[in-house]
Each structure stands twice: as C-alpha cells, then as structure tokens.
Amino acid sequence: MINVLFSAKPERWGFYKDALKSSFQKAGLDVDLRCEFEDPASVDYLVFAPNGPVSDFTPFTGAKAVLNLWAGVENLTRNPTLNIPLARMVDTGLTEGMREYVCGHVLRHHLGMDTYIQAKPLDWKQSVPPLARNRTVGILGLGALGQDCARSLAALNFNVLGWSRRPKDIDGITSFSGDAGLKALLSEAEILVLLLPHTPQTEKIVNAEALALLPKGAVIINPGRGALIDDNALLSALSNGQVAHATLDVFWVEPLPSDHPYWAHPNVTITPHIASETRADTASEIIADNIKRGEAGQEFLFLVDRTAGY
Secondary structure (H helix, E strand, O other), rough: OOOEEEEEEEHHHHHHHHHHHHHHHHHHOOEEEEOOOHHHHHHOOOOOOOOOOOOOOOOOOOOOOOOOOEOOOOOHHHHOOOOEEEOOOOOOHHHHHHHHHHHHHHHHHHOOOHHHOOOOOOOOOOOOOOOOOOEEEEEEOOHHHHHHHHHHHHOOEEEEEEEOOOOOOOOOEEEEEHHHHHHHOOOOOOOOEOOOOOOOOOOOOOOOOHHHHOOOOOEEOOOOHHHHHOHHHHHHHHHHOEEEEEEEEOOOOOOOOOOOHHHOOOOEEEEOOOOOOOOHHHHHHHHHHHHHHHOOOOOOEEEOOOOOOO
16 A cells, blocks of 8 residues: 655645546556545655645655645755655646747737727727747746747747756757846847746846846746746836736735735736646646656656756
8 A cells, every 4th residue: 555645735635636546546556645644654655735734844754755736846945854856747737738828928919919909999000010030039947838838939930039047958949048148038038938936046037137138118928936026126117118018927925915016007917827737637647657656666757856957
C-alpha cells in the first residue's frame, strides 16, 4: 500500500479525489489517498498545493517526493524544511490554457479589437493594424509556459523576443538574458507578456524604470505573478500614456480588493486568475505516472532543479 497525502485547500479535495483515484487505478497502483494521516512519517508522497495545510515537511521522514499541483514552485524551493525531490506540474491542460490566454490577448491588442467592441452605433472608423511580422512581442520568462507561448506567437508570425536570467537558445525566438538583455528587450516590446516566477530578483521587475524603457503606448499582459509589477508605477504609466493598456490576471492580493485603483481605470482589463488552471483529469494522470516511476526507482518527471535560473 502506498500512502499519499493530499495537501491543498479543502475545496480542492472534491475536485481531485475521484480523478486521482481513477488515475491510480489505471496505473495499477494500490494507493491509500487521504487528506490526513495520523503518522506523517508513514506518508510516501505528498500531492501538494502551496495554500494547503502543510508548510513544514520535517515530520514527513518517509516521504519520497512532493508532487506539486501547480506549475509555480518558487515558494517551495525557498522552504528550508523541504529536503526531498520536488516535481512541478507540467499539465497539458495548463499549458494549453496559458497558450490560449496569451495568444488571445496578444491578438486582441495587436488587432485593436477593443476599439470595435466598444464602438458606438454608426461609429465607422477604419484603423488597419500592422501585420504580425511587424509587431514585436516580448516575453519575460522562458520556462515551460513561456517557451510554449513564445513558439505559438512566433508561429502566428509575430516578432518574438524572450528574456530569462540565464541564456537560452530557442529556435525562432530572439533570446536575451541578464540586465543588459532585459533593457534591450523592453526597448523593443510593443506588447509585453509576463511569465516569470516570483522570486526576490523578479519582484517589481516591472517598475518605473522598466516601464519608461518600453515604446510609448505599449501593452502589458500579466498572467504570471502579481508581484512582478510595481502597481503604483504601472498606474502612473497608464495615466500618462506610456502604457496604453494592461491586461492583468494576477495580483499582489487576491481576490483584488474592491477599492483597488485597477478596477476603476479605463485602460485596465482584469481577469480573475483564469489564464491557466490545472485540469484534474490530466494532472492526476501525471501524478500517478510520477508515483509509478518513484516506486520503480526511476527518475521523476518534471523534477525541479533548484539551482536553475528562470
């Protein structure tokens, strides 16, 4: 019997329970899946979300791995009590959802669709957008999601630039790294997509200095992490026209407080953290596969290299 602890918000249990049990059965795994074990040392694997009840991994002395339900692992990698393998969630549904959100909003802003959606009756104004090959999209963050979005936008013929802390070589994408590379990308990005993790180095990476480097009238799309943006700096840039519009899916505090200035700003689109969500059925299959690999002594899929850069 394999003991698997499900550590997430209580409402997630109803969402995942049946999907996980079905995937374990299909994988031929004999699993005791619970939200609590009397003896933490008896737990073999933790299926984990950062907002669940477990924050101290010290009692789980027999655990073989933590299997994250989310793609983001930045909070976990800084947890000093976690000394066992950590696998991120690379779910096909999550990747597809992010790709669709990013491409949809890039195309929306590229084509100027808001002008026509919000037009008054008989308001006939023709404004022909440039072709995608003449529009530069910058992506901050070239992890799994960032690379997928970059390739998808390049396939639509956009001129795609990508930035990461360490150099990366991606076919069809002009890649930058380091401080100089960040400034070079920002100076060209007419549409800027944020897909970085939240780390001490990335917090408020989009600040007044960064915003001033963008071409005037640039658009920002943030489905990554709310803490990447200095809110006051962005509001100022929106008000003076340096940034034409911001589409924001993530925030410092969620739900976004009702008195936050973003709600009232005419050039801000708010979406309630819907850009990409782990799908229970496909995610459960990945978790079952990783447990099967662990029991067979094989390397876990999507194992986090805690020394790697973003």
